[in-house]
Amino acid sequence: MASVLGELMMILNKINMRCRCSRLLCWLAFSFLAVTLVSCKTDSSDVSGLNVMYTSMNSPSVLDGWTSSGGDPCGESWKGISCSGSKVTEINLSGLGLTGSFGYKLSDLKSVTRFDLSKNSFKGNIPYQLPPNLQLIDLSGNEFDGNVPYSISQMTDLKEMDLNNNKLNGQLSDMFGKLSKLTKMDLSSNSLSGELPQSFKNLSSLTTLRLQDNKFTGSINVLANLPVDELNVENNKFTGWIPNELKDIKKIKTGGNSWSSGPAPPPPPGVTSHVRHSKAEEAKKSGLSVAAIVGIVLGVLVVLGLLIALFSKRRSPPSSHFLEEDRLSQRRPFAPLSSGQLSNDLDAESRADLREVRSPKASPLIQVKSVGTSSSIRLKHPPSDHPKSFNNNENTNLMNARTSSIHVAPYPLAELQTATGNFATGRLLGEGSIGRVYRAKYGDGKVLAVKKIDSMLFRGQQGTEFAEIVSDITKLDHPNICEVVGYCSEQGQIMLVYEYFRNGSLHEFLHLSDDFSKPLTWNTRVRIALGTARAIEYLHEVCSPSCVHMSIKSSNILLDAELNPRLSDCGLALLYERRSQELETGYNAPECTEVCADPVKGDVYSFGVVMLELMTGRMPFDSRKPKYEQSLVRWASPQLHDLDALGRMADPALHGLYPPKSLSGFADVIALCVQSEPEFRPPISQVVQALVRLGQMNQRGMDFSTSHRIDDDDYDY
Template identity: 60%
Template structure:
């Protein structure tokens, strides 16, 4: 009996201890993505012994209490490694740390660029007092929960991108003691919660106007190269430091303050004589301005070139396609007051514009509108959907004015079909005008251009640059599109300058997936389908968040009439003549674009050794060789990429760039392959994991 009781108690005790151990194991097992990110970080920090518990492979940061790591359940939530004398860099997997809200590696000896990807949900980010170089990474623009950002005392340089629109919760930002240059970006005006802002000891230029409406209580802009005047609204804040700049010494314009440059010496009242002189001078200036204005009106295009030259020195302000689209429609509503109200999210029926005249938008000719409304041409609209056309008829006169009479300074590109010009309107609206070479229309029916407008105006997809309008006057044929200030993928990859930022690996995958969805939509959703015939990196535009928008679609009839094929390096082997193009030819060209994203090389580069000049011939034999693949990756990535993701990306390229068209997959399979790559790599591409474009609900 005693033995039975003893055994009973021992068994109960064993079960309790076992249950406790099991419970500990269950609750302490750290999320695998967090472990992987910390493993990479440990290796990148040169595996310091002072980080007790840390490992380069595996381990349990939460259960084993790694140095500086705090967790909630199985997720790492805080990383505090300040003042430990750490060296090296932070690795490339920080974006996997999705539960981290506090990230502090300040007061160390870290160097190289700040990682392109950072913990996306961070509230407090402190990278100060290190040796970080390069630019402020674009990924910070997506950290919408950020409240505290400290990058002071580093070696950060270059200009700030206009990327702060989403940081509405940011309360403190310290960029002081770096070498950041250029004007303050316009998106600073979106920092509605910012109370402490330190910019001292940099190379900033321009004015402080963009800060005027912020709720600042502590502002330090000392020792920069600012000019102009400190806005009146900033003069009354609790702590203001403005010394060591090039403030204007003259009388401040209305709404400005001139006291910034007078601090320390006191403010003096103006004498009556000084006031009288200012009044007289103002009258003289006013008369001169009136004379100048009247002279300018007689030649409205004369100031476009000057404006264009000046714009090169302005702060970069990306404009998303949606913003431009909404702005365009708002302008149309204002000009056509007598017409019925328009829904800004709905299509614009061309019949509306036959009822009213406008200075900005001219109703199309009667025969042109007839072909538009016949609805007998290619359509991507589902049965039963509204089939009205969104494209607006622009007058030739207005386009000439907006482009400075198609001045060379407004030329932004030139292709096989014609030139593209930048059109700017007085209300700030900017569009891209594509002129169609009239010689390409020889032998064609007059209504061919209207058919093309009809066809492409019905294409609506998030990754396709939509047609905003057209012009068919006096023998001119033009297509008007939204204007993308970020330019093209070709520019990002191949036309780098001192202010360019290399695209992160995740961004490159997102660009590939978005472009693939656009081509899939043209091939497999539209009926009749489109063969693009001109897929290349210069026809992939990037919006303000670097999402891709495919352009130059729906012009295959023009390409068919030309003897020109795609740019060197994009042509599929079977495309010796334009009529030979098929959907599989588009797939090949897309594979070449993926190669550009992978390697950073041009499709054809005569400056390289002969064996490396043709990108496809050089790269495809090496796509399945791990060692060779590592050497092929774009050096601009600086090794910051997941090797498995790159390998899978290369596998997709190999399928698309096959010499035999019958072996290339349809675009829907390419989309699925890229989606699987994203899922297996645990990438954070926001909505990019949607199954395919066929599942999205657009206006088709």
Template identity: 60%
Template sequence: FLLCKRYCSVSLTYELTYSDVSNNHLSDKLPNSFANLTNLNTLHLQNNQFTGSINVLTDLPLNDLNVENNEFTGWIPNELKGIDNLKTGGNSWSTGPAPPPPPGVQHRRRPATEEKKSEGPKKSLQNGLIIAFSCLGGLALLLLLLLMFAFTRRRRSPPPSSLFLDDDKMSGRKGFTPLHSQELGAESYVGILKEPKDFKSMDPGNGDIKSLLKSPSMGLRRSVSGRVSFSENEFANRLKGRRSTSVQAVPYSLADLQKSTDNFAPGRLLGEGTIGRVYRAKYPDGKVLAVKKIDSSHFQGQKPEEFSKLVTNISKLHHPNIAELVGYCSEQGHNMLIHDYFRNGSLHEFLHLSDDFSKPLTWNTRVRIALGVSRAIEYLHDVCSPSIVHKNIKSSNILLDLELNPHLSDYGMASFHLRTSQNLGMGYNAPECAQPSAYTLKSDVYSFGVVMLELLTGRMPLDNQRPRSEQCLVKWARPQLHDNDALAGMVDPALRGLYPPKSLPPFADIVALCIQLDPNLRSSIAEVVQALVRLVQQSTINMREDLSASCRTNDSEY
């Protein structure tokens, strides 16, 4: 196949005006030589495994840029946000305002002649990549592919798929795409289900098709090397490096927040918890923020420095799956924390407050959410030093962005929960939480297990509308988690049977080890992350095998 799918009269690299290298399984950072493409108008990099930032593209005259479904990190440069056709989804961008450029750095285009001067008999992988953009095939393409495959450590990624079950696609034959193997990277996500018309039915009762998933031995009680579940501490090192250079939370004035929330009007109220209320703040420029107004009773008898210490500690925390702090306010006895506003609301709303017009989350989207939240908890437990106990993990504290990526909120607030006599989360609390002082990291794991049960069943942790024996989700589900026949009856009816049936037992095994009554028998969150990653890996392999077999069957019919 050709690396460049379309070509626009290119004679020299710096004259390139159109480049499309999508769906080629390319990895590594974008080379600095990109800055030489001073005539480039269209650049398509989607569905690869590129890493690092996209700052090198800042000065290019682009009007069409697609970097979806890669592993880019950092901030989207402001200079690129004005591009008419900009697509950036499926990456792990940092939230909050972007840091200013280093002193003395100005955005400028490098002279095209510099590219010529950089040529030589020994070219790096990065220069090889740029040269390949101007080639239609031949020896240069073969050399490039050999180099790319030699240096890549990640698996190939299939195209992305839809997030919801869509009634418009329910007619005809149904099937599943592989889970997006890109999720196996440190800061990326699992792909999700779609129902293409050209796949054969994958009805669980169809004996002619291999099982979608092989249920591996999860080995959850196996000892973990080190404290993190990613290879060579890659994820932890990235996060620590990012933490040291991140922008701190921005102070907001009380008058500014009063104006943007209509003086904290009831119509702007997003929710209320044990700590305080959350309001939606809207600004004239279209910016929308979520303002958590902490109840003043929590600071009675406390020094003003206590809130400053809280802000300082929370503002140091940065992870793709947490709702990061972007600002704060402390004036006239009012203490507020400010976060980005997530338009898709919370996981609780998606699972339990949907109406007849809502589309349910697909099974693979639910797996992706579980993995993302587990990684956020692992960051708090194993990467942060000292470890941070969340103490309020529940579906209403899991916020979903426009691509349904999960962001854990309400972290760093455990000290407030110690001072409240209220039950922190009906149905989410581990048995030992009857004594607040007994709350540990394993108590967080229990709460996460309840969230996984919500994803599996679509049920609320406590539901007085159900029969008495089914009102408590954990008590109802626990005896059935190791019964493969019963599992099918536990699955959320909203999925309408559209899930790989062999994925249920390993998912249920993870849940069972999270909700053990004895904290010492529960898995650590690092073990949970490893188990979910192994589940996705095995799912991807088996789904690809089934799809390959299905394609061979289709070929034999013609």
């Protein structure tokens, strides 16, 4: 600021020399320059983001002008920072020997379009939170490990991405569906593995692709129709054939792979090969007319179609993508989605819009509402055209059930068996006390979750009971409740079909973290707690008739594309009540070991345990720990009002990045929920109110980091 004022005074002196005849003119000039100086003061959110970034990079002296608190990056010309008006637009810190990390507030830098921190010494994972509107990101020449952060999937304006010469590993997520403007991508010289994701097909502007010196496997057919004019896939583990469409590329390098010899097989029936223009020209020059070429291709396709039809009657093998996925591990790593994504990510080449989902068997339209961040609560109204319900041809076990109020489509058993690879182990998403959940993938890219319920839990009239459950569940309508989109009851099989959330469950985020996952920030944890509490409030106090959950736990809290919670298994309390708890889970209230006299208060207790998980990152019950620490509630309860102890209890993955008073307020709510006497636990509506206040407190934008502890006076409730 001092340097800017000095320059201002020099300008003023020059003006003063040239306008001796009019002091008024000089004063006006000074006023104009002063107003200009004030108006270019950097936006506060950009300043805050750069302050945290500077601290996280260990406050390097090479960054002239940078500070850990306050300042004016645009007005003071911080090193490597470019601005437009009061907004930071570029960060270029290449080759400065920087270390540490980027901090947790890069997502606040919404006007930054170029982000270049290449040729430094950064280690660890690439931050999940990056400037959201980048056009160029260059992190090459560092020592990053882990995987490509999924937040890049939402950078729809991204044109260049360079991550070469790092230590990135693992499989690429199917995250490229929205990057239609990307022209250059360099992932070379890492240790990335697995097959190329199908969403590569959506890179319609890609001209340069460098994947050399990795461990990629499978074919490169997904690249066949991209407009690339420079392609390097050397030194990987690719197999199959190089697509003919790529052989015209002038700059192509394919050595060091295990390509198949001999001519490539023809495309499957119904699939046309999009040959580049030059190929078409060569065909024209060879003397074959377009009509002749078309005739030959059609003839081949007809013959192949007849042969396939003949053999398909004898044997119908599973789809190839089932075989590929079943070779993977039972629980594949997951990648978190960006907080800006508004629709569920389906990990296939086509993103089926879940607002309108049709059963492939011409089932009636299922109405699935769009999920937003609104906390408004609605009751679902039946559609004007009732979908097909249980009839004599399908779901024969339910033919006498009350079905008039069921407004979701039935899914045939054969269809679900095909979509889940006959409920293959590789499709298993999770297993609970009342059944297993499988991932169902359709040929068009639609992905659903199928809960296969233990039919032994139904007593007497299985069909009638299940019909009543489905009818009740389909009436639930809240943005934080996972919605049922279908059902199946055939041959003694009882199943519910849900939306599929690629982000998985809160349990996975907290306890199964790996190179593909990123720790949840403190604000996100408070938001997850609030959304879950609102879902429970809807069940307990809003919907009519009210209902309890009886199985509130982190594995039943799914995270949507915006990392908002979606409580699953709502409406299944009858089944959970019949399933006795044989093992210590850590979620059950002391009075609910067998039969819970007050299941409403039992839900509040279980929710308090989930909040403890969010705060500490610990499992509710962990037999690997010393005996006095195995039960999370018993270990944590005596310390919830000890301010010094809270800092030690906080999840190490937070790295101290939380406001102490917010943590203390969170602990106070937990203490109320997990009281041993049910009559002292608050109703869930009071819990919601307390979490709303915490959320508002966090949104005030106070800066916090490991180097700056916030005093209690900085906050008020």
